[in-house]
Amino acid sequence: MNFQKGKKIYFASDNHLGAPSSEASLPREKKFVAWLDHIKQDAAAIFLLGDLFDFWMEYRKVIPKGFTRTLGKLAEISDSGIPIFYFVGNHDLWMNGYFEEELNIPVYHKPQEFTFNNTRFFIGHGDGLGPGDKGYKRMKKVFTNPVCKWLFKRLIHPDFGMRLGHYLSVKNKMISGDDDAKFLGEENEWLVQYSKRKLEEKHHDYFVFGHRHLPLDIDLGNNARYINLGDWISHYTYGVFDGDNFELKEY
Template sequence: MNIPEGKKIYFASDNHLGAPTQDASRPREKRFVAWLDEVKHDAAAIFLLGDLFDFWMEYKKVVPKGFTRTLGKLAEISDSGIPIYYFVGNHDLWMNGYFEEELNIPVYHKPKEFTFNNKSFFIGHGDGLGPGDKGYKRMKKVFTNPICKWLFQRLLHPDFGMRIGHYMSVKNKLISGDEDAKFLGEDNEWLVQYCKRKLESKHRDFFVFGHRHLPLNIDLNEQSKYINLGDWISYYTYGVFDGQNMEIKEY
């Protein structure tokens, strides 16, 4: 993608709408919608890197109640011709067609490469990547197993299933992945180690992830950077690429 002059690409992650309750998260939702309304004027594209919701599971005919302001604004922006890309996080692993069919937003379940103005990007949510985090990696295999998912949806009424899922998302730190929401040093940051290992086989200019709930901008070498977008709970930070440089800003 070549970015038109005066346009930018925007990135955001980890809103966790609905946590700890929908009423409590509504001011954060309104702030995020105001940001979307602002950036749409010069956005060439918008990337949402997961955990927009604190829990999201799609049944065949049922999606979670609420989040009307966010979904409506995403629909408006998508309908205007601005592409939006969504990467699932560890709280919304169970997306299954609704965003694609209703909002015309492609959904990715794994990191993906993009090129903007000859700058290479490797983009994803970030959960389960790199060394360590073995407990979550085992749990993720269960969560994404088609049989386990089918049993959960078939045996539990959506009202009950959503209640269990939301409770676990709020209470279970293994699912949340934010029990260490402080910088651990490059040698102990799994995503930093993951990015450095990826660079051994291929150059990328920018690695952009969420998940850590920390705004980070780290030089991996003289040409490559690791960007973590932070969150919309404590930091209200986002990434913006102007065609040449990538920055983290606060809204």
């Protein structure tokens, strides 16, 4: 993807809308929508790196109630011709066509490579990558198993299923994976280690992830950097690439 001078690529992650309740997250949602309004003026593309919602489950004819402002703004921006790319996180693993069909937003379930103006990016949410986190990795296999998903949708009424999913999303730290939002040192940051291993296989200029809820910009050597976008709960940080440089900013 090449874009004109003056245009920018924007990145954001981990809004967790709906947590701890719809009422409590409404001010954060309004702030995020205001940010989307702000950046659409010069955005060449927008990347949302997961956990936009604290819980998201798509039944065949049912999606979670609420988030009208966010979904409407994403539809407006997408309809205007600005591409939006979405990467599922550990709180919205169960996306199944709604974003693609209704918003024209492609959804990715694994990290992807992109090249912008000859600069290589490796982009993903970040959950379950790198060493450690074995409990969550086992649980993720259950959550993403087609049979388990089919049984959940067939046997549990959406009203109860949504309520149960939201409760577990907030309460179960093995599911949320975000209970340790402090810097652990490069040697203990799993996504840093993962990025370094990927760098040995193929060069990328930037490895951009969410999940950790910490704004981080770490030099990996070999002219490569690891970026963590932070969150829209405590930090309200986002990434912006202008074709030459990548910056973390606060809104």
